[in-house]
Amino acid sequence: MRHNKALLVFAPFFLLIILKPWLPGWAKIPPKSCLGGCADIEGMIPFVDWVNAVINFLRKYEFFGAFTFRDITRSISGIIDSLLHFTEGLLHEGFADFNIGAIPWIALVGAAIIYGWYLRGWKLALLGGGCFFYLALFSKRGIWELSMQTLSAIAVSAPIAGLIGILVGILAAKRKSAERIIWPILNVLQSLPHFSYLIIVAIFFGVGSKAGVIATIIFAFPPMARLTLVGLQNIRSEVIEAGMMSGCSRMQMLFKVELPSARNELMLGVNQIIMQCLAMVVIASFIGQSGLGHDLLTRLQRLAIGQALEVGIAVVFIAIALDRFSQAIANKQPTHIPEGPFWKRRPYLTTFIGFVVAILVLSPALPFIAKFPEHLTISTSTFWDSIVDYITLHFYGPLASFRDAFLVYFLIPVRSAITGIPWIAIIALVACLGWKMGGWRLALIVCLFVFFIAASGYWVRAMITLYMVLVSLLICALLGIPLGIWASRRDWTTRVMQNICDTFQTFPSFIYLLPVVMLFQINDVSAIFAIIIYASIPIVRYTIFGLRNVPQEIIEAAVTSGCTQNQVLWKVRLPMAFPEIILGLNQTLMFGLFMVMIAGFIGTVDLSQEIFRALTFNDGGKGLVIGLCVSFIGLTADRLLVAWSDRQKQEYGLA
Amino acid sequence: MSKNIKIACKDIWKLYGSNPQDFFEKHQRNPSDEAIKSEQYIPAVRNANFDVYDGEILVIMGLSGSGKSTLVRCLSRLVEPTWGKVEFDGIDLLQASEKTLIEIRRHKMGMVFQNFALLPHRTVLQNIAFPLEVQGIDKSTREEKAREIIEIVGLQGRDNYYPRELSGGQQQRVGIGRSLAVEPDIWFLDEPFSALDPLIRKEMQNEFIRLQSILGKTIVFITHDFDEAIKLADRIAIMYEGVIVQLGTAEELISNPATQYVAEFTRDIPRAKLLSVQSIMEPISGEVSDQVHVYANDSIEKVARSVLAQESNVSVIDQTDQVIGMLKRERLLETIFENSSEE
Ligand SMILES: Nc1ncnc2c1ncn2[C@@H]1O[C@H](COP(=O)(O)OP(=O)(O)O)[C@@H](O)[C@H]1O
Ligand SMILES: [Mg+2]
Numbered sequence: 001m002r003h004n005k006a007l008l009v010f011a012p013f014f015l016l017i018i019l020k021p022w023l024p025g026w027a028k029i030p031p032k033s034c035l036g037g038c039a040d041i042e043g044m045i046p047f048v049d050w051v052n053a054v055i056n057f058l059r060k061y062e063f064f065g066a067f068t069f070r071d072i073t074r075s076i077s078g079i080i081d082s083l084l085h086f087t088e089g090l091l092h093e094g095f096a097d098f099n100i101g102a103i104p105w106i107a108l109v110g111a112a113i114i115y116g117w118y119l120r121g122w123k124l125a126l127l128g129g130g131c132f133f134y135l136a137l138f139s140k141r142g143i144w145e146l147s148m149q150t151l152s153a154i155a156v157s158a159p160i161a162g163l164i165g166i167l168v169g170i171l172a173a174k175r176k177s178a179e180r181i182i183w184p185i186l187n188v189l190q191s192l193p194h195f196s197y198l199i200i201v202a203i204f205f206g207v208g209s210k211a212g213v214i215a216t217i218i219f220a221f222p223p224m225a226r227l228t229l230v231g232l233q234n235i236r237s238e239v240i241e242a243g244m245m246s247g248c249s250r251m252q253m254l255f256k257v258e259l260p261s262a263r264n265e266l267m268l269g270v271n272q273i274i275m276q277c278l279a280m281v282v283i284a285s286f287i288g289q290s291g292l293g294h295d296l297l298t299r300l301q302r303l304a305i306g307q308a309l310e311v312g313i314a315v316v317f318i319a320i321a322l323d324r325f326s327q328a329i330a331n332k333q334p335t336h337i338p339e340g341p342f343w344k345r346r347p348y349l350t351t352f353i354g355f356v357v358a359i360l361v362l363s364p365a366l367p368f369i370a371k372f373p374e375h376l377t378i379s380t381s382t383f384w385d386s387i388v389d390y391i392t393l394h395f396y397g398p399l400a401s402f403r404d405a406f407l408v409y410f411l412i413p414v415r416s417a418i419t420g421i422p423w424i425a426i427i428a429l430v431a432c433l434g435w436k437m438g439g440w441r442l443a444l445i446v447c448l449f450v451f452f453i454a455a456s457g458y459w460v461r462a463m464i465t466l467y468m469v470l471v472s473l474l475i476c477a478l479l480g481i482p483l484g485i486w487a488s489r490r491d492w493t494t495r496v497m498q499n500i501c502d503t504f505q506t507f508p509s510f511i512y513l514l515p516v517v518m519l520f521q522i523n524d525v526s527a528i529f530a531i532i533i534y535a536s537i538p539i540v541r542y543t544i545f546g547l548r549n550v551p552q553e554i555i556e557a558a559v560t561s562g563c564t565q566n567q568v569l570w571k572v573r574l575p576m577a578f579p580e581i582i583l584g585l586n587q588t589l590m591f592g593l594f595m596v597m598i599a600g601f602i603g604t605v606d607l608s609q610e611i612f613r614a615l616t617f618n619d620g621g622k623g624l625v626i627g628l629c630v631s632f633i634g635l636t637a638d639r640l641l642v643a644w645s646d647r648q649k650q651e652y653g654l655a
Numbered sequence: 656m657s658k659n660i661k662i663a664c665k666d667i668w669k670l671y672g673s674n675p676q677d678f679f680e681k682h683q684r685n686p687s688d689e690a691i692k693s694e695q696y697i698p699a700v701r702n703a704n705f706d707v708y709d710g711e712i713l714v715i716m717g718l719s720g721s722g723k724s725t726l727v728r729c730l731s732r733l734v735e736p737t738w739g740k741v742e743f744d745g746i747d748l749l750q751a752s753e754k755t756l757i758e759i760r761r762h763k764m765g766m767v768f769q770n771f772a773l774l775p776h777r778t779v780l781q782n783i784a785f786p787l788e789v790q791g792i793d794k795s796t797r798e799e800k801a802r803e804i805i806e807i808v809g810l811q812g813r814d815n816y817y818p819r820e821l822s823g824g825q826q827q828r829v830g831i832g833r834s835l836a837v838e839p840d841i842w843f844l845d846e847p848f849s850a851l852d853p854l855i856r857k858e859m860q861n862e863f864i865r866l867q868s869i870l871g872k873t874i875v876f877i878t879h880d881f882d883e884a885i886k887l888a889d890r891i892a893i894m895y896e897g898v899i900v901q902l903g904t905a906e907e908l909i910s911n912p913a914t915q916y917v918a919e920f921t922r923d924i925p926r927a928k929l930l931s932v933q934s935i936m937e938p939i940s941g942e943v944s945d946q947v948h949v950y951a952n953d954s955i956e957k958v959a960r961s962v963l964a965q966e967s968n969v970s971v972i973d974q975t976d977q978v979i980g981m982l983k984r985e986r987l988l989e990t991i992f993e994n995s996s997e998e
Contacts, residue, residue, distance in 0.1 A: 238772035241733050245843075246786035246833070247761030256789065260776040334776060336815040 009432045016425035028422040030454040044455040047628075052621035055203060073204045080156065080210045087152035092145050104363065104370045105136045105144065110355050112321070118348040119328035131321040135314060136372040140379035141307065143292075143314050144372065149209075150281055150291035150318070157213045158277045161220040162270060168221065169228020170254070179229065189222045191590065191634040193597035194283045195611045196627025202287045203620040212281065212289025220276035224269040231265025232258055267330030274326050278319055279508040283598070286615060292318075296510065300601075305518050306385030312514045313380070316507055323506040388518050395519075403525045411471065411524060418467040423454050430636055437643035446639055449632035462629050464606035468524075468599075469592045469633070472531040476588050480536045481581065484543025485569070494544055501541045509534055509591075509598050517602060527599035535591040542584025546577025579648040586641040593634045659709040660742075661841055661873045662730055667703040667739030669725050669897075672696035675737045684738060699725035700736070701897040707841070712867070712874040714884040716920075717894035723877045726894070727843050730875065731764055732756060744840070761790050765834030769846040771826045773818040773833075779805065780814040783832040790837075801836060807866070808832040824855040831866070842872045846879065860886055881924060893917055905929050927956040927991045935990055936971045936980035943981050948972045951979060955990055962987055 020028065031044060058069045094101040112128030135147045172179040201215040235258060243257035259266070282293035292315050299308040343350040363369040391399075430450050434443035453462045487497035512530045520526035550573050558572045600608020607626050614622035670679060670686075672695060682690050691698050699722045707713050707730075715723045728734035730741055732748050741748040743759065751759070765786075773782050780801050781788075787797035805814060808828040818826055827847060834842060847863075848856045860883060867874070878884055884891050885905045892902040893916075901913040906929050912918035933951040944967045949958040951971050962969050962982060971980045 236770065236772065238768045238770055239774070241728070242766070242768060242772035242774075242830075242833075244733055245731065245760055245764060245766040246789055247757050247837075248789050249757060252789050256785075257774065260774060263776060333819060334817045336778065336817060336820060 006436075009436045010429070012432055013425050013429040016422055016428055020420075020422055020425075023422055023424075027424045030423050030457070030459045044457070047452075047456050047625045048619075048621035050621070051624050052619075055620045059204075069204075076214065077205050077210045080213050083156045084152060084209055084213060087155045088149065091152045091155075092148035101370055102148075104359060105132065105372050106369050107356070107359055108132045109136070110359075111352065112325075114348055114352050114355065116325065116328070119325070119332055124324060124328055127324055128321055131317045134317055137376070138310070138314070138378050138380060139372065140377040141310065141381065142295075143311065146290075146292045146295050146311070147314055147318060150278075150293065150315075153209060153213050153216065153281045153284075153289060153291060154274065154277045154322075157216040157220065157281070158270075158273050161217045161277065162224055162273050164217065165221040165224025165269060165273065166228050166259075166266070168225035169232065172225065172229045173232035182225070183229075186222045186226055187635060188628070188631050189218075190226075191593070191631040191638070192627045193594060193608075193611065193630050194219060194280060195286070195597060195608075195615055196623050196630075197280075198284060198287045199611070199615050199618070199623030199627075200620055202615070203618060207288035209288070209290050211287050212284030215284050215287065216277050216280040216289075219280045220273050223272040223276060227265045227269035227272070228262065231262030231269075234265070235261045264330070267326075271323065271326040271330055274322050275319070275506055278315075278322060279510075282315060282508045282510050293508075293510070300513065300517070303517075304381075305388045305514070306381040306383070309384040309514055309518070310379065310381045312511050315511055319506040319508060320503060323502075391518065399519060403520055403523070406525055407523075411528070414471055415464065415467045418470065419460060419463045421463070423450075423459055426450060427454070430640070433640050434643075437640055437647060442639060442643055446636045449636045452632055453629045456625050456629055458607060458610065458626060458629050461607045461610055462633060465593070465596055465608070465630065466633060468528060468531065468596050468606060469589060472528055472535055472592045472596075473585065473589055475528075475532050476536045476539050476592070477585060479532070480539035480584075480588070481543050483536075484540045484584075485547065485574075487540070488544045488547040494548065497540065497544060501537050504533075505537050509595055512595065513599065513602060523602075527596070527602060530599050530602075531592050531595040534595045535588045538587030538591055539581070539584040542580050542587065543577065546580025546584070547573050549580070550576040576652065579645040579652070582641050582645040582648065586638055586645075589637050589641075590634050593630055597630060658711075660706045661709045661744065662707040662875075663740075663742040664703055664705050664730065665740040665742075667700055667726070667729050667741065668698075668737045669700040669722075669729060669734060670696045670698055670737045679737050698722075698897040700729060703729075703739070703899050705892060705899060705902055707873060707875060709873055710871055711889040712876055712887055714876045714878060714888035714891045715894060716878060716881065716884050716891055719879060721894040722897040723879075723894055724845055725897075727845055727875055727877055731760065731766065731843060761786065762837055763840045764843065765837065765839035765841075766843040767827070767830050767834045767845065767847040769849055771818070771823075771830045771850075773826060773829055775818055778815045778817055779810060779821070779829050779832075782818065782829050783836055785833060786836045801832075804832045804836055807835070807869075809862070822855075823851050824859060827851065827859060828862075831863075835870075840873060842874045844874065844876045846877050848883070849879065856883075863887065881920065885924065885929060893920060906931065906934065910934050925956070926993055927959060928954055930955050930990060932958060932971055932982055935986050936982050937986070939970070939978070939981045942967050943970045944968065945970070948976075948978070949982060950974075955987065958982075959987060959991060 285293035
């Protein structure tokens with residue numbers, strides 16, 4: 001009875017679909033022009049033109065008649081440029097003016113080993129040292145230089161993004177009014193696809209590595225701002241009071257009490273910033289960021305899969321190493337230092353100093369210290385190519401027929417079904433769901449999101465994006481939830497699966513295109529498979545988390561009432577984990593959206609294709625508006641799903 | 656001995672809710688229970704009037720949620736009272752500028768917190784030196800001072816440990832050390848031992864008594880544990896739903912509870928330990944043993960054994976050895992067994 005009533009929420013939606021043949025044209029697909037026929041605009045409301053007008057205004061605007069917006073952007077790129085110059089000099093170019101070489105490869109290997117050992121022990125030491133050694137050894141095709149370019153871009157962008165993030169977070173934490181503005185902006189920024197950033201940055205800063213770094217900074221700071229805010233808000237009031245009773249001034253309070261107390265969140269932020277920077281630096285190759293990403297891009301474009309894979313593996317190595325190191329730094333708790341001579345108090349630092357001295361002394365005599373001997377380097381690309389050839393030769397037939405069947409019997413029908421839904425039906429759906437989950441406020445917000453998409457003129461493409469995301473979401477759920485259930489049953493499978501998820505999540509999304517292109521070449525199916533691999537991670541993770549975090553007492557109560565293992569799973573664990581699983585689906589959808597936009601690179605006809613076009617033509621208005629469309633798809637789903645999860649949690653008394 | 660007033664509190668109110676100030680004014684600065692409830696305000700402190708005397712230990716007691724923490728935070732203005740006046744050494748704290756307030760906290764006040772509130776990224780030494788550091792005192796001076804305090808609170812050899820490397824009791828020693836670093840005139844302790852295990856708690860209470868015997872500070876001490884209150888207090892204030900229902904010595908609270916609530920609260924306390932001979936002595940009548948005298952100021956517990964060893968009533972004498980009354984054996988026994996007889 002109760003369920004039947006709940007389903008009534010969908011009534012208006014289905015009614016409108018059934019009534020479709022009798023609906024007027026404007027109700028099916030949003031009209032292309034506004035009433036009275038204002039000419040040559042794409043949608044009901046000319047958002048694109050408005051944004052472009054703002055951009056043009058900004059480009060010409062003179063502040064106080066003294067300097068233009070251009071001057072500002074120029075000086076910013078100037079600063080970034082010289083910073084980049086410095087880090088690139090350190091890492092691979094050297095400083096010719098001062099006759100100083102770059103840091104030798106062996107120094108980086110050694111530093112990574114010593115630092116890894118200090119942070120967590122020999123495993124991390126091996127990972128860090130191994131990563132740099134791999135880059136040096138497999139650099140027949142210049143992977144070392146490319147990696148160093150990528151790392152130097154990260155070395156510039158991560159600290160700046162971190163600083164901006166902290167400042168924004170502090171501002172939001174200190175001023176309630178600022179928080180009210182900043183929080184929604186962060187939400188939108190975090191759900192804008194990478195390419196929207198690239199387009200806007202390209203317009204104001206041109207192309208090249210410095211533009212890439214700027215885009216990376218803008219892309220990477222929001223999570224830091226968010227975590228800073230959360231960290232500052234979560235400090236126990238007693239600690240603040242202790243600071244006040246010690247007589248701290250406001251500044252002393254901030255720097256000596258609050259920021260250090262928020263250390264855990266801040267360090268988590270550092271980890272996220274670094275990973276975001278890596279992901280973006282790879283994608284920023286679309287606006288000319290040099291480094292691994294650029295190489296990956298050109299090789300993919302030439303369909304040189306083996307070479308692309310070789311570069312991709314280097315990216316993966318760097319990703320894992322950066323992630324594990326920044327996590328280890330975050331988890332390193334201060335420990336008291338025993339009394340004694342310097343080398344005893346600081347053994348790792350002493351080792352490091354000794355190591356550096358040894359390199360300085362020995363390098364004139366031993367040339368391989370400065371440069372990894374050329375003749376020893378290896379390239380794996382031919383190996384990968386032969387694997388690709390093998391797959392093509394032996395599996396092309398079955399893979400192709402699978403692909404075609406999937407396309408014809410599943411994807412295309414679903415696609416026409418979804419794109420055929422009248423837009424007012426979708427408005428009705430989100431309105432009803434919003435009202436049911438969170439009242440009229442939520443309904444209004446999600447309706448505005450959807451209306452923006454309808455009015456922007458990209459409705460049809462947005463529906464194609466939605467179809468890709470929904471199909472992937474469905475498959476992710478069908479694969480990921482059972483996988484999560486299976487993994488959560490035993491301790492060791494849980495651990496292994498969590499490790500796999502952690503590792504996979506660190507890879508820049510771009511990387512996921514490689515294996516699917518290898519299998520399916522370039523089309524809709526490979527895009528969907530890339531999305532599925534990438535977006536399954538959160539649903540598996542949340543399912544495990546939800547199942548594992550059911551309070552032990554409840555399980556024990558169920559077992560003592562005589563439940564079998566299966567009954568415990570179906571009657572206790574799964575229902576209790578349901579709110580978490582919803583959150584997992586939400587994350588999966590977000591990941592899916594991001595991946596859809598990147599998959600546009602291998603040819604789909606949804607919003608991502610438009611955004612690539614905008615990138616080519618430097619059309620900032622279009623880039624931003626499409627980005628907002630994607631963001632609003634994500635935010636609509638996010639709002640509804642989170643509200644749903646919260647309601648469930650409250651019903652179970654878990655919140 | 657005239658008592659100097661250290662802190663004077665007048666009509667302190669603290670209401671939590673959407674707009675307490677206006678609400679308070681609207682109800683002629685004396686909102687009724689019904690008004691507070693119906694408009695959904697939380698009355699954390701209601702109309703508190705009391706003085707803290709120089710050199711005394713005032714214990715504030717009450718169940719959790721009765722407003723103890725809020726009240727003590729009003730005294731240091733960590734919490735802004737909705738209404739009222741707090742005078743500290745004659746300075747009106749609620750009118751004081753931020754700068755004055757910081758100065759007062761830097762030099763005259765110390766506070767210890769229930770959950771220690773240590774800074775996790777600082778060593779014991781740095782935590783204790785923290786209040787000195789924010790004053791801008793140079794490193795060697797403040798560390799020297801902090802080392803002295805480490806000595807006093809008994810943490811020798813732990814200077815360079817971080818809080819998470821210490822046990823709960825040790826962490827609270829750091830908290831106490833930090834609050835003492837500036838040699839405050841007044842010392843606030845908000846349930847300092849409640850988060851500790853019973854055994855450690857007892858040890859820390861004794862430690863506290865030892866410290867106070869050296870330092871002789873003015874203290875406002877919060878607890879929800881009556882035994883702790885009796886052990887430490889000169890005077891006890893009992894709070895109930897934001898109201899101070901009674902303020903007096905332990906003896907006064909027990910022998911003369913102001914409300915049913917106080918009576919309930921004090922019921923399980925062994926009277927013999929707290930009541931003095933004076934409170935149950937009677938005028939001399941009939942036969943009195945002349946072998947044993949007891950002092951009027953001694954506790955009943957202390958004299959019980961020697962009195963009960965006598966066949967008859969004993970005489971009570973004052974400081975100058977004048978006989979001022981007598982103590983009946985039956986009355987003594989009644990008092991000792993009063994708690995159990997009620998059950
Ligand atoms: N910041 C606050 N906002 C709202 N209510 C509060 C706040 N601080 C305390 N209270 C309420 O005031 C009452 C008294 O709290 P408190 O002074 O902490 O009591 P105690 O220390 O005696 O346990 C409680 O009901 C508590 O919920
Ligand atoms: Mg309290």
